[in-house]
Amino acid sequence: IPDCSATPTTSRCGPTTFVAQGADAAFDAATYEIWGPLAVGARMVVIDKDTMLDPVALTGALTRHGITTLVLTTAVLNQVVAAQPDAFRTLRHLLFGGEAVNPDRVAQALAAGPPQRLIHCYGPTEATSFATWHLVEGVAEHGTVPIGRPVVNTSVHVLDERLNPVPAGVVGELFIGGPGVARGYLARPALTAERFLPDIFATAPGERLYRTG
Template sequence: GGHRLVPDAEFVTFTPGDRVAHVSNPAFDAATFEVWGALAGGGVLVVADRDVLLSPARMRAFLAEQRITVMFLTVTLFNQLVDFAPDAFRHLRVLLFGGEKQDVRRLERLFGERPPTQVVNGYGPTENTTFSTTHAVTPQDITAGMIPLGHPLPRSTAYALDESGKPVPPGGTGELYVGGDGLAHGYLGAPEMTAAAFVPDPFATEPGQRLYRT
């Protein structure tokens, strides 16, 4: 599953010149993106201390002094930084955010300053590490007032299905099911919970493939 996240990813390309911020708790699946993105791409992984994460001023200084080029932030941390230090991202090449729905007003403020070259919305539950879908944010998205979840990563799937398991039409309401190489085996020691959340993939081309009900 790591290949879909790093070398085969279409939403970001890591290079030997990149300096990737490691701001995620190691227990958080976003850490896999930071660590393997930097190492597999031949770049440098720069670890941020906890006191840096809790201070917008220190985070701004950290990003500038360490010449960070790629970073992922949860929406909560991103919003805090935009509110108190909106110019902090000016040196970044790629900024990714995720974990919850984004406030378009914060993105509008970011784009009004000196935004990174690429701003990406990364969506994905831990059960399908790390991202299931991604979308490169544009000024047009901000004008429309909605940031799409985007498209599945390579060797990944995403379907919006109705209660009978059929795809919903464009604009319809349904539940998002995700799958692919990043999918977990299930919940340790919880077979009933696993069976309820991880279901057979009705669109699979190979036997045994499953989807996660988000």
């Protein structure tokens, strides 16, 4: 799993790191929650689904088990912050992503007692698990939360319809490259050919770019 030891938190992980494992095994976030800690000698703590979806119960579990690293979808983050704004105050790292961010909820979490590092992650399933990250230290009024820069061993490119890089501020399509990119879709060769292209920026042969759409 190429990116598990190269995510924004694993360089700071070790035996005193407790990573919550709450995602279903079919969800790509579980790849990070399971293999991420095992790859760097950290610990994994399994938290059941009902607890993960109950803000009060989750807050208690984080404290009781000494959780230091937690991954949430943006929707669950919003739900928890609405009910328990200071739920994440004991964490070292909180990673969230999966859909457009509600800046008001993020600002609320930062004001109420944030984790040591609040990290907004972006990465489609085809780029298992995270492709970019942004350390959130504040939210400007009427602002947005960026998806940030690529994680280690990953590249991102904003390209036009001819696969040329576009200048800053110009609309383009996001492409992701690196060893975390999947090989394609099972038994769907036409869709694979449409979405997974040769990486024209790579130095090694056989590398692919994923067209995010």
